[in-house]
Amino acid sequence: MEPVPVKIVCNGTAYQLQVEPRTLLADLLRSDLGSKGTHIGCEHGVCGACTVLVDGEPMRSCLMLAVQADGRTIQTVESLELPDGSLNELQESFHEHHGLQCGYCTSGILMSLTALFNEDKAPSESRIRDYIQGHICRCTGYQQMIEACVELSGLRSKELS
Numbered sequence: 607m608e609p610v611p612v613k614i615v616c617n618g619t620a621y622q623l624q625v626e627p628r629t630l631l632a633d634l635l636r637s638d639l640g641s642k643g644t645h646i647g648c649e650h651g652v653c654g655a656c657t658v659l660v661d662g663e664p665m666r667s668c669l670m671l672a673v674q675a676d677g678r679t680i681q682t683v684e685s686l687e688l689p690d691g692s693l694n695e696l697q698e699s700f701h702e703h704h705g706l707q708c709g710y711c712t713s714g715i716l717m718s719l720t721a722l723f724n725e726d727k728a729p730s731e732s733r734i735r736d737y738i739q740g741h742i743c744r745c746t747g748y749q750q751m752i753e754a755c756v757e758l759s760g761l762r763s764k765e766l767s
């Protein structure tokens with residue numbers, strides 16, 4: 607098939623690309639834009655490893671064609687790094703609470719939680735659990751991730767009060 611033009615902004619950089627119509631957004635991000643932090647697990651929308659933000663909303667990039675991202679803004683896990691190269695507060699809390707082991711699921715989970723913490727400065731534990739439950743992690747048992755998020759939410763609550 608003939609390539610089609612796609613314009614996207616990914617992690618603050620504008621791209622104009624020519625892509626095959628069948629190209630998945632996950633493949634575009636990894637192969638064309640070098641966002642290797644976007645992981646591909648099941649490739650059918652179940653595991654959540656490929657989750658990125660599209661116009662601020664968490665989306666499974668294995669279920670979206672690259673052409674469907676035309677004109678939209680994408681954020682991958684690479685966007686979470688602070689300007690000095692350090693971890694952001696959510697990543698730091700995961701690190702402190704041992705919220706990851708192999709890390710394969712982590713980038714997708716961080717992106718879903720980023721959407722939550724963007725929308726709700728100090729989410730409840732039940733909201734945190736709702737956002738994590740759409741992801742499969744084979745290593746951690748999830749508890750440490752929840753603890754990381756609950757602590758971050760508590761810190762933010764104190765800042766707000």
Ligand code: FES
Pocket residue numbers: 645646647648649650651652653654655656657666667668669
């Ligand atoms: S790789 Fe996309 S949901 Fe599993």
Ligand code: FES
Pocket residue numbers: 705706707708709710711712742743744745746
């Ligand atoms: S940390 Fe290994 S799959 Fe989640």
